[in-house]
Amino acid sequence: MSEHDDADGLILREKRKRVKPTIFQVEIHQVKKRKKKIKLTKSAQRKLDAENEKLKVKENNAKPLEMTEFTKLMSKPIYREDSSEWHGKQIDMKQIGILRQMWQLPAACHILWLLQRPHNLQVYKTLSEYEEGLLDPKNSPVLENIFTKLLLGKKERDRLAAGLGLPYNVWNEQLHEHYTARYHKWWSLKKQAGVISEENNEDSASDDEAEKKKLQRDLTDDEWALLDILSGSLPILGNVNPLKSCDFHELSPRVRCLILFDLCETTLNKPSNLDYIREMDDNDLRIQCIGSDRLGNRYFCCPQFTGDRRIYRLADKSANEGDLELWVKGNDELQTFYNTFLAATKRGRKIKSENQIRHFIEDMLEKIKEEAHEAQLAEERALKRAILEAMPRKRSARIQELFQEKEEEEATRLVAEAAEAEQKRADYLAEIEREKRAEQKRLAKEREQRESLNIHRETRLQKRMVEVEKQLDTELSARDRRALNRQ
Structure with missing residues (x-):
């Protein structure tokens, strides 16, 4: 094949390239008219x-829809106070409301729960029993048990049963002595440290940090530790001993609650109790916050008191209300709170702390269902046992006698234990009376000795004065004789 043929072949096989024509368009810009x-x-x-400023303020203060719905549903407590739970008792509802706003009451009850074994205390299943005792301390077996066991030593404490205590007049006197000694030690240490002057008395003295820097003398480490402990707890009650001029029942319920919390905290700080507390589980040592909502409110629960389940709410610090509120009380209110909380947190963002609250309440509701199921089974078993015992059946005389003897022995044992506990209580009261009489005799004897010493001192002074006068008379007479002889 020739070159010409190759060229023709190439020419035939090559595709023609089509070139699109370029279209030139002229863009017409519309000139916008400027507004004057x-x-x-x-x-x-x-x-x-x-x-414009009002619109900006409204935009800044406008809350999202989810916040307004949450505020509407969670603005009021689930539990509403009424007198139905007191079963016709004469209770001051205003004072009950004050006690239920104090965090010191559940804190003191939690400490009592921790110290039930070392102090032989009977812990009650409801917080309402403690509240009722603080409202009527003179007739309260609850406060008899608590204050007696907290104020006595270990040997005296072991002589009393778990539910027994000393009468009001006895433990009230011991409470007076306890706080008199504590305040006296506190003020003596403050005087030694130079915090207050010797001229100021207990009523007018004030704890000033600036004066602490100007120490008149150095204290030992033990004295400084004791001063820190006392100054950390006693100012809760004030700089003046609240029991200085009145009895415990004459104080307001708020001050009674503060005294109970202060005494529980002081007892907890003893070395023997601290060693016992260190062996307990960490989850039992403090009341943890179960979570907080989107408004900053925190929720607390005391799971130890199964007969009176409560949830307290502590409002956000930025809000006007800063007191503790009783938000939920009882199993029915807990279910209502759970449903309301789910409805309030259904819309909007999911918050981790709110999920913690929801899971905690779900666990509590599950425990309540288990307890109700166990109670129902126990009731059914007791009913079956009662039906079987009531049915006529053949039983040998020997078995029947053994059964009756066992029941009589059990009843006799219970009566004997109650009588023994009451006898121990009576013996301890008699011993307290004997010690009181012995102390009175000792004080009377010391008073007589002081009076006799004063009488002897006065007689000695009189004799000395007579002797001095005689000596002066002899000296004067001798001087007069010498003067006459010279003349």
């Missing part, structure tokens, strides 16, 4: 600026 600025007067400009 309207000049406003000064008064109109001020009105416009004020309206």
Whole structure:
């Protein structure tokens, strides 16, 4: 094949390239007409600026829809106070409301729960029993048990049963002695440290940090530790001993609650109790916050008191209300709170702390269902046992006698234990009376000795004065004789 043929072949096989024609378009720009600025007067400009500022404030203060719905559902406590739970008892509902706003009451009851074994205390299943005792301390077996066991030593404590205590007049006197000694030690240490002057008394002295720097003398480490402990707890009650001029029942319920919390905290700080507390589980040592909601409110629960399940709410610090509120009380209110909380947190963002609250309440509701199921089974078993015992059946005389003897022995044992506990209590009261009489005799004897010493001192002074007068008379007479002889 020739070169010409190759060229023709190439020419035939090559595709022609089509070139699109270029279309030149002229873009026409529309010129926008400028709006003329309207000049406003000064008064109109001020009105416009004020309206713009109001709109900005409204936009900044506008809450999301989820926050407004949450606030509506969770603005009021689930539990509402009424007198139905007191079963016709004469209770001051205003004072009950004050006690239920104090965090010191559940804190003191939690400490009592921790110290039930080392102090031989009977812990009650409901917080309402403690509240009722603080409202009527003179007739309260609850406070008899608590204050007696907290104020006595170990040997005296072991002589009393778990549910027994000393009468009001006895433990009230011991409480007076306890706080008198503590305040006296506190003020003596403050005087030694130079915090207060010797001229100031207990009523007018004040604890000033600036004066602490000007120490008149150095204290030992033990004295400083004791001063820190006392100054950390006693100012809860004030700089003046609240029991200085009145009895415990004459104080207001708020001050009674503060005294109970202070005494529980002081007892907990003893070395023997601290060694016992260190062996306990960490989850039992403090009341943890179960979570917080989107408004910053924190929720607390005391799971130890199964007969009176409560949830307290502590409002956000930025809010006006800062007191503790009783938000939920009882199993029915707990279920209502759970349903309300689910409805309030259904919309909007999911918060981790709110999920913690929800899981905690779900666990509590599950425990309540288990307890109700166990109680129902126990009731059914007791009913079956009662039906079987009531049915006529053949039983040998020997077995029947053994059964009756066992029941009589059990009843006799219970009566004997109660009588023994009451006898121990009576013996201890008699011993306290004997010690009181012995102390009175000792004080009377010391008083007589002081009076006799004063009488002897006065007689000695009189004799000395007579001797001095005689000596002066002899000296004067001798001087007169010498003067006469010279003349």
